[in-house]
């Protein structure tokens with residue numbers, strides 16, 4: 001079989017994410033976000049449903065044979081016509097002004113009814129065989145609602161291995177060299193000089209480019225920081241204390257000699273931020289033994305960090321394994337770091353988590 005350089009997949013993924021962020025940005029600026037609580041008590045908004053519809057529609061137009069694992073389902077919209085129509089009005093009005101880009105994505109969706117079926121095409125069970133896309137239409141929905149960081153996330157896995165990853169982060173600075181401010185997770189705006197697309201293809205490095213409204217901007221290569229001394233590190237963690245143990249992270253940081261306060265932000269914007277060298281480490285330390293991470297929360301970020309020269313594993317130093325369905329069944333926690341210090345960080349993670357389990 002001929003090997004692929006995935007250039008078409010990358011272009012479509014970048015455009016699809018860029019178009020979906022036009023929709024999320026319009027919801028971000030509107031007062032009514034149509035928030036519902038899902039069965040796991042996490043929120044979903046009209047932005048999540050709309051972004052998922054737009055991305056799946058673009059994938060189905062270009063790669064009709066591929067399977068799709070996406071976070072949301074249309075059930076709530078089928079039961080609530082008013083909500084369905086609100087999402088439909090957003091979806092039908094979200095058009096890339098660059099005509100060629102809009103038509104590369106297959107143009108607009110046909111109808112509100114079809115939109116629901118399209119949203120439900122993200123119900124693949126995932127697995128170790130074939131081409132499967134993973135979509136998180138809004139990662140960090142809580143951050144999105146709060147006016148913090150969020151990301152529109154898309155990855156292509158082939159036989160369980162991530163080949164292409166794209167993250168759209170409307171509220172991160174465009175410039176790769178802008179250091180992370182402590183309040184980056186709080187005072188988000190998508191004003192001028194904000195909005196970045198991160199991407200990676202396996203074996204081809206990682207890139208960033210400013211978000212635009214259609215024609216893709218030129219990408220530039222990004223790299224993890226060449227950290228030689230781990231005590232100089234800036235580490236990123238979730239805003240939500242329920243998603244990652246901040247106490248464990250503080251202990252680990254202390255043992256590593258890190259004195260800078262952590263940078264808390266929602267979503268895979270954390271992976272993008274360390275891949276461009278704005279931060280150094282991403283620690284996600286399991287809080288509940290029964291929580292299993294979802295593949296759409298990590299697939300794109302995992303590849304982008306590794307292609308930028310970093311290492312991404314779970315707390316036991318195993319690579320994240322995307323071949324076991326919709327969740328990361330075989331992994332607990334995430335530790336992402338520059339290659340030069342990853343081993344040292346893992347050593348301390350094991351020490352801190354290990355001593356806890358003995359108590």
Ligand SMILES: Nc1ncnc2c1ncn2[C@@H]1O[C@H](COP(=O)(O)O)[C@@H](OP(=O)(O)O)[C@H]1O
Nearest residue numbers: 138139140141142238240242243266267291297
């Ligand atoms: N108890 C838990 N532990 C870890 N992650 C959780 C969790 N409950 C929800 N999440 C996931 O954490 C993601 C946000 O991650 P972060 O804390 O890094 O911003 C959520 O994505 P969504 O916002 O897409 O639902 C959700 O999938």
Ligand SMILES: [Mg+2]
Nearest residue numbers: 042043071141
């Ligand atoms: Mg969610």
Ligand SMILES: [Mg+2]
Nearest residue numbers: 136139140297
């Ligand atoms: Mg998510």
Ligand SMILES: [Mg+2]
Nearest residue numbers: 071136138139
């Ligand atoms: Mg989500």
